């Protein structure tokens with residue numbers, strides 16, 4: 001079962017605050033969103049046109065890499081249908097609520113990194129969420145505005161995939177977010193990435209650049225370079241679209257293991273080629289800000 005709303009989740013954890021009229025609630029919500037987001041210097045919206053290209057893995061490792069560089073970083077998962085960050089950071093419990101402010105508290109991973117997943121509102125994590133348009137967008141908006149992040153240098157947002165209602169409602173809620181578009185090198189993913197780039201232009205958010213995930217890697221046995229999903233497609237696409245190519249992340253079997261084990265590769269093995277690729281991406285992002 002899922003809490004009907006963030007408000008219900010709050011009531012559940014902190015008693016039952018008196019019900020205010022809808023208009024007042026809406027106004028309060030807008031103010032809450034503004035106040036919560038005003039303390040965050042940079043918001044990065046990680047998106048992909050196609051599911052399964054590694055958007056969540058990139059979000060998790062990008063946030064971990066920013067935190068390692070000393071930036072105060074928040075990571076937020078707003079993918080209602082496939083929230084995976086809780087698993088990637090071993091977060092099992094429901095979200096806590098600040099007793100005084102009635103806001104949700106992110107889980108502290110280390111001194112510089114806090115994580116919040118929409119899964120933290122779900123009582124039964126295995127139940128499918130079947131919601132229709134307005135309820136979904138309302139939920140996303142409410143969720144984004146209900147987290148007490150404190151002061152942050154970066155908020156990385158793992159966006160819902162595609163270019164439909166859900167990513168639109170995130171953009172509307174966080175209009176000053178800048179996009180990082182994730183793709184894999186092969187043509188079928190690149191075709192979808194064009195849609196994501198066009199989405200960013202239509203909703204008028206700046207695109208920081210393109211990240212190519214699951215790129216070439218060195219075979220640990222024979223040292224041969226293996227191009228599982230081809231190579232160079234992300235860079236060529238960035239050039240064609242006049243965007244920055246932020247970097248290529250190699251395919252690495254550790255990603256799957258660490259994702260299941262609940263600790264991203266960048267935290268577990270900071271000297272790996274995979275983690276170094278994220279350092280390059282962080283450099284290419286911070287240069288632009």
Ligand SMILES: Nc1ncnc2c1ncn2[C@@H]1O[C@H](COP(=O)(O)OP(=O)(O)OP(=O)(O)O)[C@@H](O)[C@H]1O
Pocket residue numbers: 048050051052053054055056057058079082084161213214215249250251252253254255256257259
């Ligand atoms: N660089 C990589 N090397 C190896 N495996 C990877 C890499 N990036 C992601 N994966 C694996 O690919 C799968 C999909 O990744 P992930 O869940 O991050 O994708 P996603 O785009 O967020 O998917 P969805 O759209 O379904 O939420 C996962 O099993 C993940 O561990």
